[in-house]
Amino acid sequence: xxxxxxxxxxxxxxxxxEMRRDAAVVCLGEDIGAAGGVFKTTAGLIEExxxxxxxxxxxxxxxxxxxxxxxxxxxxxxxxxxxxxDFLACCWDYLANEIPKVRYMTGGQVTVPLVVRxxxxxxxxxxxxxxxxxxxxxxxxxxxxxxxxxxxxxxVGMMAAAIRSDDPVVFFEHKGLLAAKGAPAPPDHVVExxxxxxxxxGADVTLVALAAMVPLALRxxxxxxxxxxxxxxxxxxxLVPLDMRTVLASLARTSRLVTVEENPYQGGWGxxxxxxxxxxxxxxxxxxxxxxxxxxVPLPFADALEERVIPTVDKVVAAVRDLTAY
Amino acid sequence: MDTADLSTDTAELLALYxxxxxxRRTEKAAHDLFLQGLVKGTTHLAAGHEAIAVGASAALxxxxxxxxxxxxxxxxxxxxxxxxxxxxxxxSRATGLCGAKGGSMHLTKAATxxxxxxxxxxxxxPMAAGAAWSARLRGTGQIAVAFxxxxxxxxxxxxxxxxxxxxxxLPVLFVCENNLYMEYTPIADVTAVARPxxxxxxxxxxxxxxxxxxxxxxxxxxxxxxxxxARAGDGPALLEAATYRHFGHSRSDPAAYRPAEEVExxxxxxxxxxxxxxLTERGVPAETVTAADERAQEAVRQAVDAAKNAPAPDPGxxxxxxxxxxxxxxxx
Numbered sequence: 188x189x190x191x192x193x194x195x196x197x198x199x200x201x202x203x204x205e206m207r208r209d210a211a212v213v214c215l216g217e218d219i220g221a222a223g224g225v226f227k228t229t230a231g232l233i234e235e236x237x238x239x240x241x242x243x244x245x246x247x248x249x250x251x252x253x254x255x256x257x258x259x260x261x262x263x264x265x266x267x268x269x270x271x272x273d274f275l276a277c278c279w280d281y282l283a284n285e286i287p288k289v290r291y292m293t294g295g296q297v298t299v300p301l302v303v304r305x306x307x308x309x310x311x312x313x314x315x316x317x318x319x320x321x322x323x324x325x326x327x328x329x330x331x332x333x334x335x336x337x338x339x340x341x342x343v344g345m346m347a348a349a350i351r352s353d354d355p356v357v358f359f360e361h362k363g364l365l366a367a368k369g370a371p372a373p374p375d376h377v378v379e380x381x382x383x384x385x386x387x388x389g390a391d392v393t394l395v396a397l398a399a400m401v402p403l404a405l406r407x408x409x410x411x412x413x414x415x416x417x418x419x420x421x422x423x424x425x426l427v428p429l430d431m432r433t434v435l436a437s438l439a440r441t442s443r444l445v446t447v448e449e450n451p452y453q454g455g456w457g458x459x460x461x462x463x464x465x466x467x468x469x470x471x472x473x474x475x476x477x478x479x480x481x482x483x484v485p486l487p488f489a490d491a492l493e494e495r496v497i498p499t500v501d502k503v504v505a506a507v508r509d510l511t512a513y
Numbered sequence: 514m515d516t517a518d519l520s521t522d523t524a525e526l527l528a529l530y531x532x533x534x535x536x537r538r539t540e541k542a543a544h545d546l547f548l549q550g551l552v553k554g555t556t557h558l559a560a561g562h563e564a565i566a567v568g569a570s571a572a573l574x575x576x577x578x579x580x581x582x583x584x585x586x587x588x589x590x591x592x593x594x595x596x597x598x599x600x601x602x603x604x605s606r607a608t609g610l611c612g613a614k615g616g617s618m619h620l621t622k623a624a625t626x627x628x629x630x631x632x633x634x635x636x637x638x639p640m641a642a643g644a645a646w647s648a649r650l651r652g653t654g655q656i657a658v659a660f661x662x663x664x665x666x667x668x669x670x671x672x673x674x675x676x677x678x679x680x681x682x683l684p685v686l687f688v689c690e691n692n693l694y695m696e697y698t699p700i701a702d703v704t705a706v707a708r709p710x711x712x713x714x715x716x717x718x719x720x721x722x723x724x725x726x727x728x729x730x731x732x733x734x735x736x737x738x739x740x741x742x743a744r745a746g747d748g749p750a751l752l753e754a755a756t757y758r759h760f761g762h763s764r765s766d767p768a769a770y771r772p773a774e775e776v777e778x779x780x781x782x783x784x785x786x787x788x789x790x791x792l793t794e795r796g797v798p799a800e801t802v803t804a805a806d807e808r809a810q811e812a813v814r815q816a817v818d819a820a821k822n823a824p825a826p827d828p829g830x831x832x833x834x835x836x837x838x839x840x841x842x843x844x845x
Binding site: 213239242244245247249250252253254255256257258259260261262263265280281284285287289290291292293294295296297298300329330352353354381427428429430431432433463 | 578580609610611612613614615616619621622623624628629631633636637638639640641642643644645646647648650651657669670673674676677680681833834835836837839841842843844845
């Protein structure tokens with residue numbers, strides 16, 4: 188086994204592991220076959236599993252996700268790729284109205300075990316229609332599970348859990364992390380959905396982060412440590428199920444909360460985290476909460492502009508310094 | 514004359530007729546129950562469309578998949594749902610098909626392959642393609658059928674589904690119930706081609722056929738032929754079945770926009786009358802047909818009584834069935 192694996196390789200590895208153990212797992216999406224995906228996150232799958240399990244589709248997001256739904260209802264475990272998460276808007280009916288509702292509105296008659304994978308997030312200069320962090324879109328819809336791993340090992344482990352889940356899972360792969368390296372996943376690695384991880388311990392403030400914001404929060408924690416501020420970093424891993432137990436337990440130690448979100452402040456997932464804290468953990472707090480989130484504008488193109496809009500290490504450090512005054 | 518004396522074919526036609534009467538009576542009951550305040554929300558009644566559901570269902574295998582629309586009572590019943598569980602669902606009873614979580618627009622009977630009624634126009638066509646894809650991958654020989662209205666032919670999902678099904682050569686049939694109106698507007702006023710469904714087939718290189726959707730025998734024969742073709746691996750087909758609804762688009766629509774002579778013409782071309790005519794041609798005595806009418810009427814009368822007496826759902830049921838574990842927990 189290699190010493191390190193990239194996040195990109197981990198996506199293909201995670202899918203391949205499940206395809207090996209379950210013949211019901213099939214993939215569909217644009218350019219995922221011979222091309223290996225535009226992000227090379229499905230590289231090698233068609234070579235190993237053949238065209239009967241890895242299907243190239245037309246540019247038809249509704250057909251991709253709708254067909255995945257029909258297949259999932261009838262005995263398969265499809266893994267559908269939507270190339271950029273911005274394109275989820277093209278098939279939003281399926282994510283908002285069909286997939287999350289069909290079990291409920293049929294009184295539990297139908298099961299939809301599918302994964303919709305999508306490349307999410309900014310920082311790469313792709314402009315307003317290929318850069319958004321859209322995980323908060325999915326959070327508005329009861330009935331979808333939402334995974335957004337931060338490390339290669341978590342990609343593999345959470346992919347296993349997502350594909351084995353009998354519930355629909357939207358799986359956000361962060362574009363900014365694709366080249367990131369990390370320890371490979373051990374054999375049979377499964378990370379249960381809805382289990383946040385404390386990835387750095389500290390007693391002064393809790394930074395709650397997701398996906399690419401996790402390494403960013405860790406860099407901020409390292410800088411803060413030089414100032415004598417010990418930040419605890421919680422990797423949420425999933426937005427649904429949302430592991431508030433781990434967040435509240437961390438706050439019991441630190442009494443200060445900063446969420447680090449790439450999605451816009453307006454409607455971002457941190458608002459949900461903070462509302463639960465206000466409701467159930469108010470007594471734990473010694474300071475106001477801060478949300479370091481995307482600005483409420485479309486993602487701009489130029490680096491200097493994009494950096495102004497999405498969270499940076501400096502913004503996180505500044506927010507924490509502000510709280511330590513309390 | 515005892516039905517045992519009829520030829521197999523005629524006995525089957527009589528059974529199809531009785532099933533259509535059962536649906537018609539159920540729709541009439543739904544209409545009346547709404548006026549009595551016992552059905553809330555809205556209904557999209559399929560009276561007039563019975564021959565499409567019953568004829569197609571008669572041509573399908575028991576394990577084939579059916580996907581329908583919010584005007585879908587006839588499809589649920591043609592695929593084995595009884596009038597009581599349908600009416601109970603409309604009447605918000607715990608004994609309804611979906612435990613009263615779905616309502617009129619979402620009748621579903623998954624156990625018999627009726628995989629749902631969908632109320633976002635056209636959304637279920639890609640699903641049917643996916644179910645057909647699944648059948649092919651599993652090598653079961655099943656096919657999937659999506660029934661939809663003429664209005665759905667102008668939405669993107671229709672075109673995406675047709676193209677995917679054609680490219681992947683999927684065993685799926687797309688059956689358009691063309692009742693001439695997309696809700697309140699004549700379909701001809703908003704569609705670039707004369708036959709909104711069938712004329713689109715050539716764009717996807719698949720067969721596009723038309724059939725009298727009020728003739729249960731014609732529907733059965735056409736669907737049987739296209740189903741056999743799909744099952745044999747020759748790919749999807751598009752069938753446009755001409756029909757007419759006896760009620761408005763939904764409960765709130767008196768359908769005043771339809772010309773009187775058009776309504777009269779279509780009411781004379783009623784699927785029940787056509788089937789009755791065929792039975793008469795085959796020498797089935799009037800009393801045999803009347804007995805079928807009476808059986809259907811009595812079944813619906815009993816269904817209405819049973820549904821009225823059924824319990825309301827437990828309010829706690831509102832918080833079940835989101836997830837596969839039966840619950841609704843979104844956080845730890």
